[in-house]
Amino acid sequence: MNHQVFDNVLGLGCGVVVLSAVVTLWRHSLIAIIRALAVQGVALALVALTLGLHGHDRGLEVVAGLVLLAKGVVVPALITKVVRHDVASRETDPLVNVPASLVAAGVLIFLAFAASRSVTALTSNAPGRLIPFGMAAMLIGFFALATRRKAVSQIVGLLLVDNGIALVAFLATAGVPLIVELGASLDLLLITVVLRVLATQMRRRLGTVDLDGLAELHD
Amino acid sequence: MVGALIGVVAAAAGAALPKRWRVPASASLVLCGCLTELATSIRVLATGSDAHWHSIDLLPFTGVTLLLTPLGAIFVVLVTVVAVPATLYWIGYSSHGASARTTACNYAMFVTVLLIVPAAASVATFMFLWEMMALTSLALVLTDQGRRAAARSAGVWYGVITHAGAAFIMAAFLLLASHSGSQTFVAMTSHARTLAPGARAVIFLLALVGFGSKAGVVPFHVWLPRAHPEAPTPVSALMSGAMVALGVYGIVLFGNVLLSGGPVWWWLIVLALGGVSALFGSLHAVNSTDLKKLLAYSTTDNIGLALLAVGASGIFVATGHGRLGALSLVAAVFMLVNHAMFKGALFLVAGSVQVASGTRDLDELGGLLRRMPQSGALFLVAAAAICALPPLNGFVGEWLLFQSLLQGVNLGSTAGDIAITVSVAALALAAGLTIVAFVKAAGVGFLGRPRSPGANDAREVAMSMRVGSGLLVVMCVVAGVAPMTILSAVERAVRAALPRVGSRSVVRGLQLQLVGARGVLAPTVLAASLAGALILAVSLRRALARRRAVRVVEAWGSGRELVTARMQYTATSFAEPVQRVFDDVLRPVRDVNVSHVAESRYVIESMSYRSRVDDGIERALYAPVIKVIRRWGQYARRLQPGSVHRYLAYGLAALVVTLLVVAVAG
Known part of the structure; x- marks a missing residue:
């Protein structure tokens, strides 16, 4: 793979990761949000695969396959099942409304680039310069976590944070060790399963999957 | 350092063994550890050469540095003086609810840490051990927290004050270490001389607050009357006799060793803190009716006296009266050793009283001398020692302090002269109030008639408990009749703390002859003549009584036939006149x-x-x-x-x- 193609494909993957993160803030429909998450997973796998092919790293290619399977297919499918049971499958009333969220996302992306200036200054190759994208995805995920009401959008936020961290890891160190990546993916899978149970229980007990309902448990 | 190892094994034994073997095994290992450390410190005191031990692996980054100087060694001796009898006492006491796994393990750790704190010779080692001491003793104070809200509250007070104190100590150490670029005490001592006077003063004041809070000095004394009564009795004895004395050790360590002395005003503050603590502690001891609380306030009193002596010593050295300074410091350390002996004994007997009668409230006790004759007698002797009656050890200590203060009223420094003169008066008043407090404790608690069914049914306690408290009382008598060995050891320690002051020993054969002042005391002769006078009086009475027949009649009951326990003086009523005199200070409700x-x-x-x-x-x-x-x-x-x-x-x-x-x- 020549350098030009490598740089372009890598840039495309990172761009899609950030763009899909912004899409999760933009859309109301939970199904659309999950789809954006799936796209992000695929883009992440693409980045890993590109890096693996370029660096002739067989381990990273395997990781790319696993990422595609876990983040691109299995986790979104599991979350989709939760949403299917929910009648009102829309993020109707976020704590920060959509236009303001998009502005905030812009500010966060700017912050990510500003903060990682010192890191990008160290390196001249393509992966190093793309690190801010991972950070931006992570910050947007955190923002979604803090402002979205539905349990499903919360877990999507958490997965965005994880994807952002994974992207930084791929770009900065040419991939975390296989075993660490496996462990992290397994954790997320577990969290997703827990979310399914929690969402089912919440619906049964409180009649809603709105997280603010939990505040009533506070004394 | 073998002793420390044995102590850790003892803690493990306390944590692991089944209930039946836990306390005896752990206690005997603790005793072995104490005796090993005692042997090391006696060797240090006898030869004057330090014992050194260093390990890189035990603490990450810094390692452990232990250096037992003669000053540290005398405090190790002080700790063993309480720890050995308290551990013996614990064997019998443990059947009264102090045999849980956590208690056994923490007790062994607490004693072990107390034994090695005086040997710590680097900042990391010292702070690690110091905090271990605080945490294990805190856990022991909380032994009864499941049943008693007072224990929980005591734990909170103690925890907060001791941690705040540790923060101050840490700040002092960090300032000193950052200047010297090394964290060992030896390096810090040699660099401290080049420090600016302002920085030295800040370091000293931080250390004074930090160690003062551990020593229970006014105004940081508030945890003493809470924590000492709630801890299991052997722990109260250790906390009051040994741990609190280590607070004074810390002040001497900073003031005399690490900073190598300072200007007069530092020591005036120490002197004032000591004097106020002595007065405040003894005054509240008079007004306490809880026996252990009385002893806790009296600890503030005794530590105050020792601190007063430390302050006076600093003033003497700073004004160029080195020999007097050495004498005062000898008095201070000797008084701390004495305090460990008699306060340890008093706490242990108070614990026996609580076990036997189920209460510590003096207003519910009474008549215990008849019901617990041995424990009662031990309490009376220990009370006489704390009241500084000859021929017991308290007398020798206060004599030394009074002499050094009285010789030092003409220093040439106005502030120093006034302070010393006032402190002589404070010392006298505190001594008097102590006597009132302990006449009350002994008289109301042990004489007269029982004021409650619990006191009426009190029986003598287990053998090991009597042996434990008895051992301390024997030490009180020995240190009073023949204080020469201990005084020589204390003098060697003081010489190590004040290396630039040449001093000769006060011990002259059987006499104590003051150095730098006139005054002679022969404790052994005094004891012998007192014993002679006693024998003479008894035999005279026998001889006179033989001539006249003894007539046995009912005691006169003020015209009434029925004498009840309620007609006696209570602890409160006994203290009432003192309370009235000090009405403006005490402000009773x-x-x-x-x-x-x-x-x-x-x-x-x-x-x-x-x-x-x-x-x-x-x-x-x-x-x-x-x-x-x-x-x-x-x-x-x-x-x-x-x-x-x-x-x-x-x-x-x-x-x-x-x-x-x-x-x-x-």
């Missing part, structure tokens, strides 16, 4: 409730009278602070309303702020 019969206002149906003496310093100093903290706590509750989103937003905000800082700074 008196409450009289009169209820009348419904038909007439002239006929009284019932009257109740309540009188309580609160700790004035606690009320004035701590109550406002607690109020403010509580209010802030209420504000802090608003930060956590239970909304998941709010918590997540906190996280996001923290992350964004961090990144902003990175963005701006990078």
Whole structure:
């Protein structure tokens, strides 16, 4: 793979990761949000695969396959099942409304680039310069976590944070060790399963999957 | 350092063994550890050469540095003086609810740490051991917390004050270490001389507050009357006799060793703190009715006296009267050793009384001398020792201190002269109040008639408990009759602490001859003549009584046939005249409730009278602070309303702020 193609494909993957993160803030429909998450997973796998092919790293290619399977297919499918049971499958009333969220996302992306200036200054190759994208995805995920009401959008936020961290890891160190990546993916899978149970229980007990309902448990 | 190893094994034994073997195995291992450390420290004191031990692996980054100097060695001896009898006592006492796994393990750890704290010779080692000492003793204070709310409250007070104190000590150490570029005491000592006077003063004051809080000096004394009564008895004895003395060790370590002495005003502060503590402690001891609380206040009193002597010593050295300074410091350390002996004995007997009668309240005790003759006799002797009656050890200590102060009223420094003169008066008043307090404790508790069924049914306690307290009382007598060995050891320790002051020993054969002042005391001769006089009096009485027949009649009951326990002086009524004299200082809360019969206002149906003496310093100093903290706590509750989103937003905000800082700074 020549350098030009490598740089372009890598840039495309990172761009899609950030763009899909912004899409999760933009859309109301939970199904659309999950789809954006799936796209992000695929883009992440693409980045890993590109890096693996370029660096002739067989381990990273395997990781790319696993990422595609876990983040691109299995986790979104599991979350989709939760949403299917929910009648009102829309993020109707976020704590920060959509236009303001998009502005905030812009500010966060700017912050990510500003903060990682010192890191990008160290390196001249393509992966190093793309690190801010991972950070931006992570910050947007955190923002979604803090402002979205539905349990499903919360877990999507958490997965965005994880994807952002994974992207930084791929770009900065040419991939975390296989075993660490496996462990992290397994954790997320577990969290997703827990979310399914929690969402089912919440619906049964409180009649809603709105997280603010939990505040009533506070004394 | 073998002793420390044995101590750790003892703690493990306490934690692991089944209940039947736990306490005996752990206690005997602790005793082995104590004796090993005692042997090491005696060797250090006899030869004057330090024992050194260093390990890189035990603590990460810094390693452990232990260096037992003669000054440290005398404090190791002091710890063993209490630890050995207290551990013996524990064997018998453990059947009364002090045999749990955590108690056994913590007790062994506490004793072990106490034994090696005086040998710590680097900042990391010292702070590690110091905090271990605080934590294990805190856990021991909380032994009874499941059943008693007072124990929980005591734990909170003790925990907060001891940790605040540790923070001050840490700050002092860090300032000193950052200047010298090394964290070992030896390097710090050699660099401290080049420090600016202001920095030296700040370091000393920080250390004074930190160690003062551990020593229970006014105004940091508030934890003593709470924690000492609630801890299991052997632990109260160790805390009061040994741990509190290590607070004074810390002040001497900083003032005399690490900073190599300082200007007069430092020591004036120490002297004033000591004097105020002595007066305050003895005054409240007079007014306490809880036996262990009385002893705890009396600890503040005794530590105050020792600190007064330390302050006087500093003033003497700073004004160029080195020999007098050495004498005062000898008096201070000797008084601490004495205090370990008699206060240890008093706490152990108080614990026996509590076990036997189920109460510590003097107003419910009485007549115990007849029911527990051996423990009672031990209490009386120990009380005589704390009242500084010859021929016991308290007398020799106070004699040394009085002599050094009286010789030092003409120093040539006006402030010093006035301070020393005033402190002589304070010392005399405190000594007098101590006598009142212990006449009350011994008289109301052990003489007369029992005031409650519990006291009436009291029986003599287990053998090991009597042996434990008896051992301490024997030490009191030996240290009073023949103090020469201990004094020589103390002098060697003081010489190590004040290396630039040439001093000769006060011990001259069987006499104590003051150095740098006139004054001779021959304790052995004094004891012998007292014993002779006693024998003479007894035999004279025998001889005279033989001539006349002895007539046995009923005691005169003021014209009444029936004498009840309620006609006796109570602890409260005995203290009332003193309370009246010091009314303005103590400000007792008196409450009289009169209820009348419904038909007439002239006929009284019932009257109740309540009188309580609160700790004035606690009320004035701590109550406002607690109020403010509580209010802030209420504000802090608003930060956590239970909304998941709010918590997540906190996280996001923290992350964004961090990144902003990175963005701006990078």
